[in-house]
Each structure stands twice: as C-alpha cells, then as structure tokens.
Amino acid sequence: MPVFEETGTEYRDLRILPSQALPLPRLSPRVSTSENDREVVVVGAGPSGLFLTLLLARYGITGSSLLCLDSKPDTLKAGQADGLQPRTLEVLQSLGIASEIIAEGCHMEEVAFWNPAEPTEGTNGNGPVGIKRTNFVPDVNVPARFPFEVTIHQGRIERILQENLDVYASKNTIRRSHHFIDYTVDTANHPDYPVLVNYEHELEDGTRVPGSVRTKYLVGGDGARSKVRKSMGLSLEGETSDHIWGVCDFVADTDFPDIRNRCAVHSESGSVMVIPREQIATGEYLTRLYVQVPGDVDAKADRTTTPGDEKKSSDKKKRAEVTLEYIFGQANAVFAPYKIKIREGTVPDWYAAYQIGQRMSPKFSSRTADGVDRIFIVGDACHTHSPKAGQGMNVSMMDSFNLSWKLAHSILGLTPHASENGADTVLETFEAERVDTARQLIEFDAKFSHMFSGKLNAETGLTHDEFLKVFRDGSGFTSGCGLEYKPSRLIWSPQNSDDMVVATGDPINGALTVGRRFLNVELKRYADNTTRQLHDELPSNGRYRLMVLTGSDLLEPDDQSQKALEACATIADKHPAGSIDLAIIHPLKERFEWTQIPSCVKRLAEMRTYGLAKTGDAYKIYGITKEQGAIVAIRPDGYVGALCRLSALDLVEKYFQGCLITI
C-alpha cells in the first residue's frame, strides 16, 4: 500500500473538470461592477446571439460584464436551420465543441442530382414521365478539415453552446422572457456606459414588467425582425422572390433510393430538395424535404419590410394553403414513380411554408456621439435569404465569430489607442468585412435559388450542366472555406511591400493567402513526437499567432531562421503576455536538440514547435519554399493577416503595432 501525500489540494477540481480556454489579459479598468452597468448586452439567444455571448465569455468578458436578453421563455425545440458548413465545423472544433455534432450529426459528402427521365426511359404515351439520377457530385469541392456538411437539429447546437457557456459564465448570463424594446444613448452624462437598453420582462402570467440596463456596447442578434436594427433606424432592403416552398422534418418511408443523400430533384412536376438528417432517439433517421409550390407569385411589388403591402397579404394566403397533405402530394408528384410518405407510427416534427427572399441591412453598426461604434447587429438581423444553400446559421454564427474578438480586444484595452475621431480602428473592420460577406451571400443565394426553382429544360433555358457549374463554383463560398477578407488594417495586401510573400499555388487548396483562413495540416510536435492537427494547436482563444515557417538553415547559428526566431520572440514580448502566441514549423528531417536552436523557442513555444508529418508536407500545401521560409501573422479568427519574408521583421513588427497595444 502506498504512503500517500496529497499536496496540491487547492487545484484538485481543476484537474477533473472540463478544460477551459485561458481568458485574454485585461489592461483596461472595470469602471463599474454593478449589474446595471454592463460592458456588452446581447439581444437574442439564437445561434448568432448565443454564439457571440459564449465567445465573449471565453475571451474573459464574464460576470456582471455580460448580459444576454432573449424574448423566448426557453430554448428552441423544432425546425429552422439544420446545416453546418465545413468552415463552421472548423470553428466549432477550434473551440473544442464540435465532437458531438460531428459524431451525432448527419454527414453529407455527396449530392445526387435527379432530372426528368428521357422519353426512351419511360413514357405514359404522352411524353416522358418520372425521374432518373443524373449523377453524384461531391458536396464539398474544396479541401477542408471536415470534408462534408453536417445536418443536426438547431436546438441541439444551441444546447451545446449553452452547456459550454455554463462552463465560462454564470447561469443568469442569459435572461429569458426578456423583450428588447429600444435603446437610447447619453454619452454626456454616462460616458462609460452610454447605451440605455429598455426591455420588458414577461412573467409567467403574461404580465410585462419594464426594466432597463446600461451598457458600453449593444449587439442585436434578434433575427430578421430585429428591434435593435429598427432602433438603429435601419431596415432590410432587397427583393422577395417569386417562389414559395414547403418544408417538413419527418421519418420517411420511401422506395426513392437516395433518400439518405442530399438530392436536388427536378421533375416535370416541380422541384424537391432532400436533406438527410441525424438519427433520433428511436434509432430512426430524420429527413427534411423542401418542396416547391408550383406557379409564380407577383415579383414586382415593393419588398422592403415596410408594412401594409397588398401583395404580401396575397402571398401570405398562398403560403397558408401549404398544408402537410399538400407537401406530400406535391412531393409524390415530383418523385413519381417512387413513393414517399411519413413512416407509420411517427409524427413529423414540424412543417412550414416560406417564400425565398434575399434582403440585407445596408449597415451593421451604429456610431454614437462620442465617435465610438457601440451598436452592432449580427445574423438574420443583418441578412435573410433562402435556406437552399444551407448558409443561414453559418453566416450568422460567423458574423459573431468576426465581431467577438474585436469587441473583446477593444473592451479589454488590447487594441491600439483610438484614432482621432474616437473610433477603434480594429473594431470598425467588423462592418466592412461582414457587409461584404453578406453581399456575396445575397448574390450567390439569388442565383442559386433561382436556378433551383426553375425547371431544367429548353423552356427556361437552364441546363443541368449550368446548374452543376453554379453549384461547384459556389463551393468555396458555401463551404465557408473560400472566404477572403479584403485588405485593411488587419489584412495586409502583398502589394504593400516586396518583403511580403506571395505563396505558390491555388489559395483554395491551401496556399497561404492574406485574408483567407489557414488550412489545417498534420504536423509532428517536436517536444513529444506526437501527431497533431494544426487547427487544434492554434485554438480560437482570442490570441494572434506569430507563426514562423523556418528555412532549412534552422540549425545554422546567426543565419536567417535563427535571427527571425529571436526577433519574433522580441516582437511578441512587446505586446501584452497572452495576446500573441509564437508557433514554429521547421522543414528538417534530421533530429536536433533544443540546445541547437535559440532558447526563446523553448521558452515561448515548447509545445508549439512542429516538424513535418508523414502525411502532407505543410510547406508544399502552404506554398512556401523550404529554403526561404516565411513569417505568418494569423488573426485570432484564423485568417492570415500578413505573410512576410523571414528577413522582413520590421514589417511584422508594424503589423502587430497596428492590431495590438504595445507595452
């Protein structure tokens, strides 16, 4: 029996609880710790609002700093968004919360395209009948860590976000049954917490009790009918298209052979989209069907959200005619000769009719009298569109992902001091980057959903090949992996200087490109000889990364690589501890010892120093030569901010001076 002595009892719980990311350092004072003075108030606890709240909490905005108000009494239970794109999966993985989604969600690796059968393939005497499979096409056409889409109940994703929030923040961070009313600003009398948020708390008996709370920043993640957006004086602008669709989540009983694949089915009777869904508690599998309601509605009328529109009420009437019977009647017409019905003994989860529309707000932020961007909107409050390309929840959550670290850095005093007009130049990149993304979303969706709704035949002039081309070309965008942010203070164009590097190869295949996320690569960690995924090694914890791909001269004292490593350590030390992580990749095949490289590497990056793995050559994938190497500045959200030569140390220093406060 051992003689046992426990010495570190105070740390015991920390050893067994789920891991927590370390918070960012705080350089700014907390002016007030009153519950009435928040640093951020988020309105809405759907995917965008809840995700923002979680990210802020993880970065260190917790306790009485953070509040989320949601009008619903409880979390969402049915329907709505269900698709997660590869980039969203990468981001969730970078937060350590993807495993249940990937293990339990339905993967979509291929799409089956079905089209009207040729006359020779089956007729009823009056021309072609029925449908035939034209081909299978990969669902994701770009390299990604998870080369598939996942479908899973939105409520389950929200539950996972909520559970992780509980690890970082107190249980009452989210107040439910709280209806946002409006906000007012008073920078003169309340310079620290100038935004007054007015709400009503709905009691169980339906009574509404008015209340208010002051905050530094207000974010509206309150959906397409956002009241925060309305208070900002903004509205969604754009078209409502002429297509009405029915949608239903249910357990299918069918002889249609591809019911477990994502399918785009065009028949003479209309269009259907099949979205396979996850296995449920009974052991059965859900299916989502999108069924087109044939016939056009008037597309000319005004489509902004202004009320009192006759056209809208006629569309509404038409949507009301979309019953469950109608959906399945129409589905069977499209699927013929195959049959589809609800499995006996089961009840569908929900069904709905909706009209496709692409609309967006012209601005996503609002500046107060003191020159500071204090009010923001994210998610459906910024943009609405069809569900066809599975983008909704993804672009919404990525709005929050973009805003969260900029807002946290600003609040925590990590951004450089404000410009003359008072605005935070890091924070103001949120609007520029996400408005641009939303515009691409709206354009792609208009094109994609129009083609999807049209019949593919001589009459409409649409061919299957054209449809396929839009689908394939759009994969960079729809997967989220091809997103490229435009040059800014945070994204340094290579045209800035000859000392910047342009990587060799196609950016979509991994060649390092400013404005794009770095692709995951497999590496071998030097310290323990274990195989690592680089995405897991640089998690989304709000920190910048200074990643040095050393040259093959690494072991030569006083050569370029060793000089670069030492200089990068010095640059990192000029900013607050915990704001920049140093990471090193080397191309050497032979084993070396810590003593052969600068000691700053072991000091700052003992567990972030990597060699090449057996599978995949990181230098080749990233388009960097092993002779020359490169220095990569990576933003906290994983996007490349600058790509410089090993000798361009002044540039690297300048880049970080533009993003982070110097100490």
Next chain:
Amino acid sequence: MPVFEETGTEYRDLRILPSQALPLPRLSPRVSTSENDREVVVVGAGPSGLFLTLLLARYGITGSSLLCLDSKPDTLKAGQADGLQPRTLEVLQSLGIASEIIAEGCHMEEVAFWNPAEPTEGTNGNGPVGIKRTNFVPDVNVPARFPFEVTIHQGRIERILQENLDVYASKNTIRRSHHFIDYTVDTANHPDYPVLVNYEHELEDGTRVPGSVRTKYLVGGDGARSKVRKSMGLSLEGETSDHIWGVCDFVADTDFPDIRNRCAVHSESGSVMVIPREQIATGEYLTRLYVQVPGDVDAKADRTTTPGDEKKSSDKKKRAEVTLEYIFGQANAVFAPYKIKIREGTVPDWYAAYQIGQRMSPKFSSRTADGVDRIFIVGDACHTHSPKAGQGMNVSMMDSFNLSWKLAHSILGLTPHASENGADTVLETFEAERVDTARQLIEFDAKFSHMFSGKLNAETGLTHDEFLKVFRDGSGFTSGCGLEYKPSRLIWSPQNSDDMVVATGDPINGALTVGRRFLNVELKRYADNTTRQLHDELPSNGRYRLMVLTGSDLLEPDDQSQKALEACATIADKHPAGSIDLAIIHPLKERFEWTQIPSCVKRLAEMRTYGLAKTGDAYKIYGITKEQGAIVAIRPDGYVGALCRLSALDLVEKYFQGCLITI
C-alpha cells in the same frame, strides 16, 4: 415569414439532448420494483465499479434495479491511475465517451530509452557519468484505431463516466459514504433476491447508520482490500517484490530534453520512468515521475494479505522515508547531468511511495446454493500489480466490460435457459475469460517490472536489447489489442468444423480471429455514400452482430451471397428484436441499386451496409477472400465469436442458439 406548424412536440426534447443508446429488450419479469430489491448492487465507484454501473444502465438495468455503494464521500481528486491503453480507448469510443479524453489527454506515441553514457561520452575521472538517449521506440507496436496511449487524471475519467451515467440513470444510483460490511445469502426464503447486502451509511458527523438491501447479483469493484472478496472467503495470492518506488505528479522545470516523452531511464544511480501528462488549467503540463528507491528489501517473507507480518512493517518504514525531497534528490542523481525540479510557483499534486507486487484472487465469482453465480469481483479486487506498464485502470475496466453484457443478458432473460445445475452458461464465461487475462497480466508485469527495476549492465546480465524485446513483444498485451479469449460457448474454435474459416494473415494486424476483437476499418456506407469507421457503426450497446462479408457474386440472384443474406435475416429474426444487428460489407466496385439485392438488407440493415473505402481494403485487412466472403458472429463486446463460410448457415444458427434465447 414562414407559416409554421409544430406537430411532434412530444418528441422535441429528444431531438436536442445528448444521444442515448437504445436499451436491450427485456424478456424477464421485474419481480419487485421496491428499492429494497435490486437486480444488481455494485460496491465501489472507482473505474471498475463506476464503469460497470454505467454499462448496466446503458443496457437497460436502470431505475430501482441498480444501486452502487461507495465508501468515499466524493469522487477521487488526486493521483492514482492515469494511463489509458489503445483498446480501452476503442471501448470508450464505442460508447461515445472518448472525445474529451482523446482531445484533452496527453498522447504517448513513442518511448525514449535512456541508458548510462559510455566512458568515452563523458567521465569524471572515475568512470562513466551521466546518461544518453539510446533510441526512440513506438509506444504502441500493433495496429489500433488510436495508435497511442493517453494519460489523463483518473478523476477526470470518473467524472466523464459519472456524467454519462446521469444520462441513463437517476442521480441516486450511486450512494456515497456507504461502507459495505458483508453479505448473506438466503435462497430458500428469498429465491428472487437471495443476497442481503449489509452496509453502514456514514453521516457528515461521522456517525455510521447500519442498513441493508436485497439483490439478485452483487459485484465488488471495491479495490485491492475488497470486503466483497473477503466475504466470498477469497484473498489475493502471490508475491510482493523487493522494489520500492516513489511517484509524484507535478509541473517540471528541467533541461532534460525528453520530458514530454514517455521515458525509461536507466542510470548507474538507479531507474526513473517519465510519464508525460495532460495540460492543466494554467496552460502548464503535468509530469509524472516514477523514481526507484535503490537497495533491495527482504523478498522471502510471506506476501499474502494476512496481517501481523514483521517484514511488512519494515517495508512500511522504508516507504515512509520516501519524502518529496528524497524523490527529487534521487531523480536528479539519475538524470545527471540534467537537472529537474518543481516549477517555481507550482505545488505538486501528490506524491507517494509504493512497493511493487503481483497478486490475484484465485476465483472472481461465487455460486450460491441455488447453483447461480451471484457474487462477482472486478478490477483491483481481483488483481494488483505494478503501475509500470500502465495496465491497472485498463484491465479493471475491461473486467467490467466483459461482465456487464453477460450479466445484463442474464437478468433481462436474453441468455438461453439455464443448464441443469441452474448456472447461466453465458455468464459463467466471465470468470474463465478474466482469470486467464489476469494471469497473463500478473506474469507480464512481474517480468516487465523486474527488468525495469534492474540495472542494465554486465552485473545483472540485462541488456538494453532484452529489455526492448520484452517491451515490444508485450505490446499486444499491454495495448489490450492482442487479447485472445480461449474457446468456449461464446468463442468457437475453427477446429470445430471444416465450415469455419481461418482468415489469412497475422491476427495482430487484423486478420479476423475467434477470441480477438475485430480491428477498426474505414468503409463507405452504401445508403448515403459517407465514410464511416466500422467501430463507430457497431457501438457497444449490448447487441450481437451478424456481419456478412458477401462474396463478389452479391448481385447474382440465388447465388451463395444472396442465400446467405436471406438466411442470416431469418436467423436474426429467430432471436428477440434488438439482440442481433445484421451488418453487411460487400466488395463490389460498381454501383448497384437496393432492388438488386435481397429486400431483407434494406429492411434490417439499411444504414449498416457498406462498400470499401478509398483507404484500406477491409477484406484484405480481415484476411477474407472477395470470392468466398465469410459470416462473422461478433459478441457484444466486439470479440469475434465465430467465423464461418457463407454456406455454413447451420453453424451460424447454432452459434446464436448457444448465446441467445430463441423466440
């Protein structure tokens, strides 16, 4: 805006909560639902007892059927076991609870061997000084789904098991501060619940309140000093070796270069083992050191657990001399010229001294007067040994894994009717299989720990190469992946019949072998074209699997493969629904339609029908020809029970008749 109708509200929560495995079917009546009449009482909530409780709950033994008594007031917080072997990881993954362990635990892929430096490599004038790295060797030398060991705090594993238990069973399934006293049996007056378990409940003020509960089955997972074992009249038997070791978990500050590797260090001053551990909440990494205390102690004295042994008290005194200072003094002597200390500002978690001993109980079960095996022991209650090979928690949990489904099947009425003497012939295989495993464990550990404690030089006659050979040869056993259960009612030797198949190739590399677990392979699921890991497709939910590897004649009507599929469907239908899952692998490269194969496949195995993936040819790995195929009967724990020709349908039928009740 959609017209929205939610129809399946009663199922809503089930869509968003964590997934639950479906319970096994129940054919036996619940005689009593009183809390005083349990079907199973487990004593001890350490890894073996807690794991058993969780497994039983997952299989459907829940509610008032199940009770676990633990003497401790709370879960474990410090020290003890920390290593999970590849097979244990596979089993945890098969329950869907491995992801946190794999993501957050420390992976060990290689072992560094260090030995005394040669005289030419460094001297102090009096001969050799210091140590040098002899080589790196892979830590796991056999194919496994996770080709590494993981180290992580035992308390964290227990927390994960406990959280999963909470998904399946009520919160009061585990009663803490309950001390098991003894049990009595009365089959005459209480034929249904003949075992009376006596315990004392310790209140917060230290008062002990006696209590008792009746049960059908009692399992002791109550550790090396098991009182359940004592009540059975059994004791641990075997040797206590002559080596004393110190152990400490702490954050290291060292220039020893391989501190993040598992290391076996032999120096002129003694031996040290380095076990790298997981990252902790501060961002630092733990290290575990095992430090040999030089000098032998008397190994001749009696080593059974009988008390009053003078030798034991002298050993105890020696162990008491192992202080924290002693451990680090000795470590520095071995590591010289490298230095190692506790990182400034940190406190070690714990330290202890222990003496290596290999002991086991001669029996793991006890039969009551009615001829039924009703009392069992698992884990340390059955066997104790050194921690050197990282086996403790693993073999213990695998005891429970082996017992759990046999016990559940017996209780739920799924096993064939009892033999003449009343014993359940399925359940009685537990003792045979696990006693044999424990014996192998004891033998390996004695050899391994003796070599580890000895100096590697001419004096002891031990060479580094000999040590390496024991290490490598032992990998099948230490990884858990090479375990082979002996022929029994559940393991059909190929010598039984010419109609059984002997796969081509080395069993350790995946060739299907009765008695061994089937290796994971990557496959492509037919229904949705997604890439799957076979281990994830056949999770540990208590069901047998009837896996048909069809021949290349699959599409030929009335040929061997189609006949086999239809016959296997009939065999599965002869046993309770939910007791056998049909699964199909086919070798065809061309696409086919459901209508080309027997309809029973879509009916019973729509989501368990697979083709070959791009990486790895399942037939080749499993050593089965594509021309002939094979039928594999797989036990609920993933071990191959029988391997038959496609034509040997009578044999397959007979196999399942021997394991499962026929309906």
